[in-house]
Amino acid sequence: MSDLPVVVIGAGPQGLAAAAHLRERGLVPLVLELGDGPGAAVAEWGHVRLFSPWPELMDRAAVDILQPSGWVAPTEGYPTGAEWVESYLAPLGAALAQWIRYDTRVTGVSRKGRDRLVDAERGDQTFTVHVVNGAGHEALIEARAVIDASGTWRTPSPAGADGLPALGEIACADKLRYGVPDRHDPEAFAGKHTVVLGAGDSALNAILELDRIAQDHAGTTITWALRRATTENTFGGGADDQLERRGALGVRAREAVEAGRVDIVTGFRTSEIRRVGDQVAVVAEDGRALPAADTVVALTGFRPDLTFLSELRLDLDPTLEAPRRVAAEVDPNIHSCGSVQATGAADLAHSDEPNFYMVGMKSYGRAPTFLAMTGYEQVRSVVAMLAGDVESAARVELVLPDTGVCGGSGLYDEPDAASEGGCCGSAPELVQLGAGPVVS
Template sequence: MAEGHPVVVVGSGPAGLAAAAELHSRGVPVCVLEKADAAGAAVRAWGHVRLFSSWRDLVAPAAEKLLAAGGWRRPPDDAYPTGSEWADLYLEPLAAALGERVRFGAEVVGVSRRGRDRVVDAGRAEEPFTVRVRTSGGEERMLARAVVDASGTWGAPNPLGGDGLPALGESAAAERIEFRIPDTGSAEVRSRYAGRRTAVVGSGHSALTTLVALAGLAEEAPGTRAVWVLRRGDVGDAFGGGADDRLAARGALGRRARAAVESGRIEVVTGFRTAEVRTDGDEVTLLDQNGRALGPVDEIVALTGFRPDLSWLTEIRLGLDATLEAPVELAPLIDPNVHSCGTVYPHGAAELSHPEPGFYLVGMKSYGRAPTFLALTGFEQVRSIAAAIAGDHESAARVELTLPETGVCQGSGLAEAPEEEAAAEGGCCGPAPQPVELARPASSVPQ
């Protein structure tokens, strides 16, 4: 029956590899399936960005034990790695330590129960999962005792459109829109934004990171301009907790972004929910749901969050919150309207369970559309789930985590470490930004 098969973990990012380490430490057979050719592919994609968390909070306990057995030494607790450093110094060695338990070039394209589609009740829980895997050699089927989906949300950014759907003309303007933090340290990327006007859409820390980068670029490349486009009615608490933030790098980012805005280098537009993107030659204009026009701009960076890809889980009985697309028991704990990452109660197998026994969403994907996630949360999730799978229900029910408080946890940090912040900031602060007057075209967008 199902107990004779391994646990399949989908994804070799921080949560997926931590899950594998936890299961391995309990003697549970595990197989990690990763569609990329190396561990932490999504982390490497934002490798130029420095994390809010220090190394103290970026190494899972079971993973550290496994690595230490092979002579690995943990980086200094108070250092803040970039995404690339996290992948190079931790994720890649961890995947190597797990050895043949990690398969690269193996994309999971479907999960079900053996001989049962999602409608069939009879004998369902007794059957193992079937995991459909696509490789360079074709497709294959694996049987699994349990499935832990740690595939993340990086591949499914939210669209620019303010109603959750792509704005009219968004697809046609795709070459002018970037959905992730640009690496302005790259000469090729810098040339895309230097001397040009860029609209940065979003209120989270990914947007703040981009604004700080563009403000720095403006000092080197005259003519570089940025306009910060917020759906909310005012800037409000978008700068975060500042000096009171217990995540120092997150607080530093908010202070840098505030200084850039107050210096006048960044225009601010509020209450703008994009409904249409109009392209005219080399220029792009955004129109909101009321027909206001913003532009022209040369480039758009849409940092409006991510959502889970559930398309390959159609045969699994998921219990998801109707709003957040997170597990129903977890959703009230992570509602971004109520919680920051530090006020989320630590949670595990009980909150992450679904009507399909033995199936779990973990890591960023477990949060659905909520942005308030920390690596520490993922490590606690998989510790509890591994205990539950192994039958140690007492351990699965325990809470073994205290999270840092204040601020929201969207996006990533500065290029510089917090200790470099003072030197990097220089002088400030010019006149406060003035509201930007937006034109209303003769032909407005239907409401």
């Protein structure tokens, strides 16, 4: 088995970092990427500026591979996704090119000669990784280990509040978008009405991009629909957030709302998307309908694609669909105020499938709190374990910044829960914001 490669699924930030660490340890990676180049998913949201600074967006082993070629690491500023690809991921992909296959979709991962039902000598068998390329040619690759760094970008959560597509969502797909709008491409939004669904960092970015369009194009209107019963935690940690740019997202979004350029509707749980002429109306479970919109931007989170892992015995949390020990650290129903900790190989392991690991955003399942540097620490630990360096794998080499935000599940659904103060003592004073127009 030692002659076989370690298959890495995905050539994004964590997948490329995994390959760099494997090469550093003398192991052979084989990176399988669905897209046509390194960081293909990142490139799809290339207009969005990250809230992590450059030093937190580069992996140490990757930097060590790049520097001998004369590459100079960026040191200041906050790149966009496109700049992250151009200045770091693309050069790294070029340095690792001989170990990467692009235009390759992984369709299944299993054990040689063992389906999910078979116990006998299961952990002693090599992995079988089934792939198909863009021309439709199938192949089977044997691997000594598998690191799944495929992320969650291509599996956005639907608009429906019950986790399923809202009634009419599929039929009205031409009116929905699941990514952050780009103010440099305003045609779909300028002079029109857009509804934004969601309350995370992506939604904040969407509000800011649409607000820029609204200021440049008369007649542009924005409605922001939140599932939360209050706006208590909508704008993040502000000045208390140790990631300065993340805090600034909320500050600027609050300014847009308070200036009257964005209307907020709270306690809105989407159940239906209904055509109204050339527009669509978003309808809540309680029957409320938002004014008809030209476009609905659904930013309700992402979820892992587990379909190609169906023959593996994965120890996943039933709620988050993340490795069970990771879920205990990142569950947004429990954790707030920066209590999420770094995770390593021991947290990412599956007892019935030794040498299989999920890393990166996919390792967090449906949780929204992932940072790039978290994934780099995961990769460092996992590769150390695969190389037999148990001591290094067990060591934690990362301290995460505080989010500056309080918000267990109670504040999402129960207005009275704010009076109990959550994990951080007294809750901040509720800021009253004008509700957006709602028609019955």
